[in-house]
Amino acid sequence: MQTGNTAAQATRQIGVRPRVTIADVASDLGVTKSTVSRALNGYPDIAEATRLRVSRAADRLGYRPLAHAQAIRTGRVRSLGLVLQIDNEDSARPFLANFIAGVTQTASEQNWTITIATAETEKGVQDTLSRLVDEHKADGFILPRTLIHDGRVEKLRTQNVPFVMFGRTSDPTGCAWYDIKGEDAMRAAATRLASLGHTRIAHVPGGSQYTYSQLRIEGYREGLEAAGLKFDPNLVGAPALTRKAGDASTRALLELPEPPTAITFAVDRAALGAYRTAEDLNLRIGEEISVIAYDGVPEGAYANPGLTTFAVNSRQAGERLAALLIKRIRGTAPEQLRELAPATLVERGSDRPPRLTPAELAQCLRNQSNL
Amino acid sequence: MQTGNTAAQATRQIGVRPRVTIADVASDLGVTKSTVSRALNGYPDIAEATRLRVSRAADRLGYRPLAHAQAIRTGRVRSLGLVLQIDNEDSARPFLANFIAGVTQTASEQNWTITIATAETEKGVQDTLSRLVDEHKADGFILPRTLIHDGRVEKLRTQNVPFVMFGRTSDPTGCAWYDIKGEDAMRAAATRLASLGHTRIAHVPGGSQYTYSQLRIEGYREGLEAAGLKFDPNLVGAPALTRKAGDASTRALLELPEPPTAITFAVDRAALGAYRTAEDLNLRIGEEISVIAYDGVPEGAYANPGLTTFAVNSRQAGERLAALLIKRIRGTAPEQLRELAPATLVERGSDRPPRLTPAELAQCLRNQSNL
DNA sequence: CCCCTTGCCGAAACCGGTTTCGGAAGTTTG
DNA sequence: CAAACTTCCGAAACCGGTTTCGGCAAGGGG
Numbered sequence: 001m002q003t004g005n006t007a008a009q010a011t012r013q014i015g016v017r018p019r020v021t022i023a024d025v026a027s028d029l030g031v032t033k034s035t036v037s038r039a040l041n042g043y044p045d046i047a048e049a050t051r052l053r054v055s056r057a058a059d060r061l062g063y064r065p066l067a068h069a070q071a072i073r074t075g076r077v078r079s080l081g082l083v084l085q086i087d088n089e090d091s092a093r094p095f096l097a098n099f100i101a102g103v104t105q106t107a108s109e110q111n112w113t114i115t116i117a118t119a120e121t122e123k124g125v126q127d128t129l130s131r132l133v134d135e136h137k138a139d140g141f142i143l144p145r146t147l148i149h150d151g152r153v154e155k156l157r158t159q160n161v162p163f164v165m166f167g168r169t170s171d172p173t174g175c176a177w178y179d180i181k182g183e184d185a186m187r188a189a190a191t192r193l194a195s196l197g198h199t200r201i202a203h204v205p206g207g208s209q210y211t212y213s214q215l216r217i218e219g220y221r222e223g224l225e226a227a228g229l230k231f232d233p234n235l236v237g238a239p240a241l242t243r244k245a246g247d248a249s250t251r252a253l254l255e256l257p258e259p260p261t262a263i264t265f266a267v268d269r270a271a272l273g274a275y276r277t278a279e280d281l282n283l284r285i286g287e288e289i290s291v292i293a294y295d296g297v298p299e300g301a302y303a304n305p306g307l308t309t310f311a312v313n314s315r316q317a318g319e320r321l322a323a324l325l326i327k328r329i330r331g332t333a334p335e336q337l338r339e340l341a342p343a344t345l346v347e348r349g350s351d352r353p354p355r356l357t358p359a360e361l362a363q364c365l366r367n368q369s370n371l
Numbered sequence: 372m373q374t375g376n377t378a379a380q381a382t383r384q385i386g387v388r389p390r391v392t393i394a395d396v397a398s399d400l401g402v403t404k405s406t407v408s409r410a411l412n413g414y415p416d417i418a419e420a421t422r423l424r425v426s427r428a429a430d431r432l433g434y435r436p437l438a439h440a441q442a443i444r445t446g447r448v449r450s451l452g453l454v455l456q457i458d459n460e461d462s463a464r465p466f467l468a469n470f471i472a473g474v475t476q477t478a479s480e481q482n483w484t485i486t487i488a489t490a491e492t493e494k495g496v497q498d499t500l501s502r503l504v505d506e507h508k509a510d511g512f513i514l515p516r517t518l519i520h521d522g523r524v525e526k527l528r529t530q531n532v533p534f535v536m537f538g539r540t541s542d543p544t545g546c547a548w549y550d551i552k553g554e555d556a557m558r559a560a561a562t563r564l565a566s567l568g569h570t571r572i573a574h575v576p577g578g579s580q581y582t583y584s585q586l587r588i589e590g591y592r593e594g595l596e597a598a599g600l601k602f603d604p605n606l607v608g609a610p611a612l613t614r615k616a617g618d619a620s621t622r623a624l625l626e627l628p629e630p631p632t633a634i635t636f637a638v639d640r641a642a643l644g645a646y647r648t649a650e651d652l653n654l655r656i657g658e659e660i661s662v663i664a665y666d667g668v669p670e671g672a673y674a675n676p677g678l679t680t681f682a683v684n685s686r687q688a689g690e691r692l693a694a695l696l697i698k699r700i701r702g703t704a705p706e707q708l709r710e711l712a713p714a715t716l717v718e719r720g721s722d723r724p725p726r727l728t729p730a731e732l733a734q735c736l737r738n739q740s741n742l
Numbered sequence: 743c744c745c746c747t748t749g750c751c752g753a754a755a756c757c758g759g760t761t762t763c764g765g766a767a768g769t770t771t772g
Numbered sequence: 773c774a775a776a777c778t779t780c781c782g783a784a785a786c787c788g789g790t791t792t793c794g795g796c797a798a799g800g801g802g
Contacts, residue, residue, distance in 0.1 A: 021788060032752050037790055047750060049463040064505040068439030068448055069788040073757045077439055079486070079508075087471040096468045101457040108488060108499065113508050115450070117479060118472040128479065135434040137450075137484050149415050243673070272673070299670055302614070302643070403782050408760055416780060444787045709755060729765040 007236055020063045029057050037071065040065070058297065067113075071136075080107055080114045081138025085145065087255025094297055095314040102318020110326060115136075126151050127212050127327050133161055140329045144319050146177075147209050157315065162328040164321055165338065168211050176337035178320045182212050182294060183219030185310035185343040186264055189292040190223025193262040193351060198290060202235040202260035204249045206267045212224075216266045216294070235260055246273025254281065254289075259361050261289060261354040268295035268309055271350075275303055282368060288361060290351040294343065306370040316341065379400055391434045398705040400428050404555045411436070427553045438484075442507075451478055451696055452509025454523075456496050456516065465668055466685040473689020474513065481697060486510075497522055504532055511700045513537065513692050517548075518580050530577065535696040535708065537688060539582050547699050547708035549691045553665060554590030555585050555680035560663040561594025564633040564722060569661060571729040573606040575620045575633035576639045589663070606631055617644025623661075625652065630732050632660060632725040639666035639680055642721075646674055653739060659732060662721040665714065677719025687712065 026033045031054070039046045039054035046054075057063075071077040071239035081104065084096075100114075115138045119125040125263070129152055132138055139162065143152050146167030156163045157174050165177040193201050203220040206213040220232050234256060237249040246265065250273060253260055258302050271293035278285050285291055286305045293300070296311025324337045356364060397404045402425070410417045410425035415616040417425075428434075451474065455467075471485075478485050486509045490496040500523055503509055510533065514523050519540030527534045528545050536548040557574070564572050564717040574591040577584040592602045605627060617636065621644060624631055634640035642664035649656050656662055659674045664671070667682025695708045727735060 005549075019788090023788075033789075034753080034791075035751060038751090041790085043791095045750060064790060066443070067506050067508060068442045070790075071439045071757095072437070072443060072759080072788085073790040075757090081417060084468070084471070086468055094465055097455070097457050098465075100455070101491075104487060104489040108502075111502075111506075113486050113488060113503070115484050116471060116475060117484060118475045120472075131479075131482075132484070135438050137438060198787095299673070301672070320757080393760095404759075405761075406781060407781080409781085412760080414761095421780080437758060441760075443758085443789080446759040446787090451771090646765075694776060739783095 001132065019066070022063065022065065025054070025058050025061055025063050028203065029053060029071040030062060032062040075136075076139050076329070077136060078112045079138045080322060081114060081129075081132050081141040082114055082116050083125050083128050083132070083141065084116065084118045085122065086118045086120060091350045095295075095312075097316040099144075099318040101318075102315040103322045104318075106319045106322035106326075112326065114322075114324075126155065129155065133159060135254055140164070140325050142325055146211050148211050148214070162325065164325040164328055164334075166317060166321055168215075170211070174334050176324055176334040178317060178324055178339045178341070179212075180312045180317070180343050181213040181265070181340050182310075183222075185294055185345075186216040186219030186266070187223035188345065189264045189294075189310065190220050190229075191227050193264070193292060194224070194227030194229055194292060196262075196290070197353045198216065198260075198262040199229060200232075200235065200258060200260040200262070200263070201229065202237055202253045202263045202360045203244060204237040204253070204263060204265045204270055206268075206270075207241055208239050213266060215236040237263075240265070240270035241267055242271065243269055243276065246270030247276045248273070250277040251281075253359075254365060257362065258358045259357055259365065261356065261361055262289055262351070263289070265291065265293035268293045268297040268300050268307065270304060271307055271309070272299060281365065283364075286349045286352045287355045288364070290352055290354065293350075296343075296346060300346075301348070303350075305350055308348045309346050310343035311346050312343050313341070368370070373685075377608060389433050393434070393436065396425070396429050399432060400424060400442045408710055411724065419740055429528040440646050446507075447700070448507060448531055449483045450509045451483060452500075452503050452512040453485055453487045453515075454488045454496050454499050454503070454512065455487065456493065457489045457491060466666075466683075469686040469691040470515075473686040474693045475689075477690045477693035477697075481534075483693075485698065487694075493522070497526065500526065511535070511696050515697055517582050519582050519585070522639070526680060533696065533699040535547050535692055535699055535705075539586075541582070545705050549688060549695060549710045549712070550583075551636070551683045551688070551714050552595075552711050553681075553714065554586040555737050556665055556716075557587040557590035557637070558594035558597065559716065560665075560681065561591050561600075562598045564599030564635070564661060564663060565595070565600055567632040567633075567661070567722065568724045569631075570600060571603075571606065571629060571631040571633070572600065573608055573634045575608040575617060575634060575636045575638075576604040576610045577611050577641075579610050584637060590617045591635055608634075610642065611636070611641035612638055614640055614644040614647065616655055617641030618647045619644070621645040622652075623738060625732075629729045629735065631728055632727065632732055633722070634660070634662055636662065636664035639664045639668040639678065642678055642680070643670060643674060652736065654735075656718045657723045658726045659735070661723055661725065664721075667714075667717060671717075672719070674721075676721055679719045679722040680717050681714035682717050683714050684712070 022033050026036045036054050039051045040058060067078050090229055104113055108317050117128045117132060119128045141156060141163040142161055144166040145166045146169050148170050150169050153169055159243060167179050168177055169175060183312050190201055201224060203217060205217050218346055224231050237253045240246040240249040263274060271291050274291055278289060293307055293309045296309055300307035300309050320339055328334060393407050396408045410422045411429060438449050455667050474485055488499045488503060490499045512527060512534040514534055514536045517536045517540050519541050521540050524540055536546055538550050539548055540546060561572055572595060573586060576588050588607060595602050608624045611617040611620040634645060642662050646656055646660055651661055654660050664678055664680045664697050667680055671678035671680050691710055699705060699708055
């Protein structure tokens, strides 16, 4: 009987000394398990003196309740779930470590842990989520990268599983969230560029399926109008999430009859693509063409000139999301669990007054292609 | 009684429909729980026909065993533990996402999950590890970034908790591991540079507390000797893990009376620091100074010229580590769970034949500082 | 002085599984 | 054809906690 053997072996393996259980603590004190349990969990029908005796004995004996043993009765495994979508390429996510660090920090403080899974496709994420819910591997979930129409949200909502989103969604009913005010950042970016003297300011949005993308475009538009500039749909480029796409999108914008002298990017990585465009077209970032982006990826600091960007504190995001989710699991209404935080401007060298007017820039580009 | 309320609330919250338990399946078939359990777990004392009936009924009813309910008897929570050290700054770890993806992929295939925690200091990691072990949040652990003398290893070894290391350690007793042959990579790097015509080849090691660092130095040394070059201790620079440190270390090497025309780096990030040095000193990477590094960070591709490096497949590492750990937990001896994989050379532009001899390079640098 | 609270804790059920033990059939052996 | 094995499954204990229920003793009110 193989199964029996290995299982017995494992139980022997994992602790050298046998675990100290709640029964051990109880018999040590000459009370019952129930008393120990209630004392440790702060029930009101336990005398203060007893509570003290119990908690001291528990400390002395080194008693640690087994989370999964508690779970079977309480229905809580004290674990937060996180299902990440790791796409093939774009997977190098520098934020991830910080984000996870934030989540686990808050979680650890309250003696919770986090359970992580990954999937490659959107459907994969849904399936994984289902599995984790079915097996109750986590008491609730953090949903990163919220989409405008998000299958995960619907699923969890109907199954009544607590969750909190990193980002907002189209139908906020029953949703808790934490988000960065990307719209404010883009508004500030646009007005900042305008006040530097730019009059043709473009925007390269992020993935259109994401909620944030819409918001940032809106912010950009507001910024323009606040500065007295007219919104020109032609100046909203093709969506770009990668260097390559950013390069292409930038190139297309510069081919406009009246090209922009400044571009706001919804995403740092796309902005770094513009550096390549500039190099190719013999333009200088921060001179002929100014750039402000969003995210705060470390590469931005090493670009030349440094990329001016609105950085998000992903560690803090992780911390807050964990805190919100734990509250949600404990029963707080989702409507009371919504937080927005600002992105912080990191000024580097990529945004400066325009060296050329749009017309001059167009001329300059035309000369080049004639060469 | 507040506690009672919220708990009841949670149980109601998490499943809309009540869970289907093993008892439901049993009564549906008119057998006992024990039969269902043994049938589902492949015990040999269940008739094949019964096994079939049971597993079909389980499917039909949508029965999923509760991992933590099983755990209480079996002692297995079906979860792999991972405690990451997230240092303050260097925390931007691009591998992490891929690594985690690898781990979770293998784990998911076998219906395991992974439990992650983070800490900032070495001691914090130890404490967190202790907590997870005490609460038995995981059945075993993956230990990344193995140190030469590693407290985690000792702790887990004495407590008899299964673990597997990413990297090797000084005392391999009872250890299972997966590692990349960094020594081979560095040997290849040195011989490659030698065959390009370099005669003064330096090495900038990684953190001295890490096992890999020693191994890579050794590989570098072997490579030199294989190429008939003498090992010169002066050409082993100061350890560097960051751009900044890499810059400093490179600078120091170039100040030698007979400076190297090529440098091997134990770590990509440090090599990128050399790009800054080169810019400052008016040298061109791949011309006056050649560079080969190790890791395969994405930034290397965007450097100019691209950084030639030995890339590690961190996704695969994650997959293998998870597989090894699961075997380890199931009882395979650690000695049988040791794997090494090669790093793969990514040729870009940073390594080319030397444009100057060491003497000429020294002269060139002297001229500059006179300016 | 008795009855009724109230405070505090023990006994036992319970959560959802796994595992031990034993026994009723069916099968083989002598 | 009885005795001895097998095969297969039910009954019940068990894992380590939590929670319900009830009861005893002390205290308060009439």
